Amino acid sequence: MEKSPKRKTGRKGLTRREFLKTSAVSLVGLGAGSHLSPRVAHAQKAPIRIEGISSFTGRSAVTGVTTRDAVLMWAEGLNAQGGLLGRKIEVRFRDSQVKIEESTRLARAAAASKEADLLLDCCSSLESFGVKEVSRDLKMLTITGTSKTTELTADPKTFSPFHFRSSPSNIHDMAAGAKYAADICKKNGWKRWAMIAPDYAYGRENVMFFVRFLKIFYPEAEIVAEVWPKLYEPDFTPYINKIMGAKVDACFTSQWGGDIVALLEQGGLYGFSDKVKIFSIDLGDFTAINPVIKAFGKFPPGIFMGTRSNPIVPDTKLNSDWFYAFQKRFNYEPSGWSQQTYTACLFYQKAVEKAGTTDQNAVRAALENLEIVCPWGTPPGQKCVMRGRDHQIILYTEAWGKTISKMPYVEEVLTMSWDDIIKVESDWLKEKGWLKT
Amino acid sequence: MDLASLFNCLASPGCILGQVIGALIIAMVLFLVASGLSLILGVLGVMNFAHGCLYMLGAYYTYTVVAHFGNFGLALLLAPIGVGITGVILERFFIKRVYGLPDLYQLLLTYAFILVLDDMAKLIWGIFDLSVPVPGWFRRPPIDIMGTLVPFYYLFIMLAGAALVLGIWFFLAKTKFGKIINAAATDPEMLMCVGMNVPLVYTSVFALGSVLAGLGGVIASPLRSIVPEMGNSIIIESFIIVVIGGMGNIIGTFLVALLFGLMRSFGILGFPFFELAFIYILMAVVLIIRPSGLFGRATV
Numbered sequence: 248m249e250k251s252p253k254r255k256t257g258r259k260g261l262t263r264r265e266f267l268k269t270s271a272v273s274l275v276g277l278g279a280g281s282h283l284s285p286r287v288a289h290a291q292k293a294p295i296r297i298e299g300i301s302s303f304t305g306r307s308a309v310t311g312v313t314t315r316d317a318v319l320m321w322a323e324g325l326n327a328q329g330g331l332l333g334r335k336i337e338v339r340f341r342d343s344q345v346k347i348e349e350s351t352r353l354a355r356a357a358a359a360s361k362e363a364d365l366l367l368d369c370c371s372s373l374e375s376f377g378v379k380e381v382s383r384d385l386k387m388l389t390i391t392g393t394s395k396t397t398e399l400t401a402d403p404k405t406f407s408p409f410h411f412r413s414s415p416s417n418i419h420d421m422a423a424g425a426k427y428a429a430d431i432c433k434k435n436g437w438k439r440w441a442m443i444a445p446d447y448a449y450g451r452e453n454v455m456f457f458v459r460f461l462k463i464f465y466p467e468a469e470i471v472a473e474v475w476p477k478l479y480e481p482d483f484t485p486y487i488n489k490i491m492g493a494k495v496d497a498c499f500t501s502q503w504g505g506d507i508v509a510l511l512e513q514g515g516l517y518g519f520s521d522k523v524k525i526f527s528i529d530l531g532d533f534t535a536i537n538p539v540i541k542a543f544g545k546f547p548p549g550i551f552m553g554t555r556s557n558p559i560v561p562d563t564k565l566n567s568d569w570f571y572a573f574q575k576r577f578n579y580e581p582s583g584w585s586q587q588t589y590t591a592c593l594f595y596q597k598a599v600e601k602a603g604t605t606d607q608n609a610v611r612a613a614l615e616n617l618e619i620v621c622p623w624g625t626p627p628g629q630k631c632v633m634r635g636r637d638h639q640i641i642l643y644t645e646a647w648g649k650t651i652s653k654m655p656y657v658e659e660v661l662t663m664s665w666d667d668i669i670k671v672e673s674d675w676l677k678e679k680g681w682l683k684t
Numbered sequence: 685m686d687l688a689s690l691f692n693c694l695a696s697p698g699c700i701l702g703q704v705i706g707a708l709i710i711a712m713v714l715f716l717v718a719s720g721l722s723l724i725l726g727v728l729g730v731m732n733f734a735h736g737c738l739y740m741l742g743a744y745y746t747y748t749v750v751a752h753f754g755n756f757g758l759a760l761l762l763a764p765i766g767v768g769i770t771g772v773i774l775e776r777f778f779i780k781r782v783y784g785l786p787d788l789y790q791l792l793l794t795y796a797f798i799l800v801l802d803d804m805a806k807l808i809w810g811i812f813d814l815s816v817p818v819p820g821w822f823r824r825p826p827i828d829i830m831g832t833l834v835p836f837y838y839l840f841i842m843l844a845g846a847a848l849v850l851g852i853w854f855f856l857a858k859t860k861f862g863k864i865i866n867a868a869a870t871d872p873e874m875l876m877c878v879g880m881n882v883p884l885v886y887t888s889v890f891a892l893g894s895v896l897a898g899l900g901g902v903i904a905s906p907l908r909s910i911v912p913e914m915g916n917s918i919i920i921e922s923f924i925i926v927v928i929g930g931m932g933n934i935i936g937t938f939l940v941a942l943l944f945g946l947m948r949s950f951g952i953l954g955f956p957f958f959e960l961a962f963i964y965i966l967m968a969v970v971l972i973i974r975p976s977g978l979f980g981r982a983t984v
Binding site for chain 1: 686689699702703705706707709710714741765802806811812813814815816817818825826833837838862906907908909911913914916917918948951952956957970
């Protein structure tokens, strides 16, 4: 008997085996595709993560809140326009509680998680050194927006390719302040000086630079008294008594926040600001202006102050628009920290656009010597530059003026020349061996 | 060191007066806070680390009353009462549970109060520094005494402070309730045996201590920035004064507060970089030589 021929499978359609095989392959393919393609799509829409570290604890909370709000304002503005490189900005801030170990731990966690595209260091000066070490150690792109200690960027031994600073350096502030003070004192013959500064790195450094540069610009100046109240000192009366007893013409102070308020409150009982010409680097911040107005009923006129975030410093539309937009958004005036941290965000934005990617190495390279236009930039161009050799912002507005009793609380504003600032800075760096001739 | 500055001042009656007045101002605020702490520690045996927060609340309550009613005198009355009520709540619901327990429990509980109260202050009054203006009655040119300017508000603090020192001493030493408080500090069990409501006495003492701390905050508010954690700057100094002065001894507390003020005032002239060290050195010496304090009862 002949075997039946194999059934031909030429009939139309699939055999059961082929059907099952094809189905299985299709299912696997579909499953793989559905697994892969959303990830590809998700990667395209992955947000850009900005991780901030600052203090939201106790009296330092003003730093955390004003810096966080500046970053939020930048992120909201950018997200409303479609984000950066088509990606939304997500912002998260962590509380360092003004503890070095905590800020360092948070910085390490951000770097180790590999989820943060940028670390914003809005911590105190001491903490910033620790965060910078993490930045160097773990190659985490970091911008410091608050600390002003000169050594953070000036010392080449601690240079980190991934660390940048958008806050002023004390040496720049003091060069500008000393030049301003020298010019005024020469006209008025105010030679006898007192220094009152908080007894920690910030205060000590400020006085060191101010005295140095004052003697360069005004050699006749004599420093006849120095007092060092501790940070957050509640009682300034003994210090005021000492200064007034020394019969000085002028007094430089780098007390800030509540300390400058307390100094003026207690000094006001003695008519301190009438008898001694006060030069204050930090009185111009609205975190000090508002409580001083509350204490005195009006802002005391005639004090010489460095200006921080102010709608007329610089006197440009870009700056005043930003100032009032911030005020409208958050119902308080931006602080100097707000201004500096917002500038950090603008630098990052421009660098990412230039690099075309958020890859930290590429952004880091794009940041070096980057020039941006920002509200804080010196007119007329309003440009700031992230100097390549030390990753320090320069060319921001350094201005001083005299206080008046109504908004914007300052007049006769003089913007200091960066040629003068750079010259004295370079001389000091060369003396330290931190800048080659 | 700047010994020339110190000796020049000591050679000038006007300068001495100026520094002494500065010392008295520091001393008065410290005395008010430390005396309340001394009572609480001496009578109740509670290490109230949150005592500085009560001083902070005194300042914040003052700000609120002045902001709403524009009257510092009203704040002088209401703010300490408000802090007293706050103290009663803390004592009735929390502190009484750690009486007689090891110090660590009291430390943990009162430290928790610091964290909670500081954050509550931030939530209620915000993060920005606040100010209370010097009351209008005191806004006049300072008086010139021997070439030294003395602000009117400082005169008020000195006079009011002197009255309070005498008043508190009189209350504790000469009144019936003061004697009950002393008895509660010495032997609470015996006091209970004679029918006194000792828990009520304890609550009253805590309330009184809180009122004193709040009063310190009221007086300091026109001179200092009002911020969360402002109590932290005063609590350590208050403990030092209580330790050196002797627990429960009001006159001792006042004298040591005055000594503290003088050390700060004159120390700043001659030793501007480390004048704070002197009071800590004194504390260490007293603890070694006389652990009960300069004016406290010697322990057996």
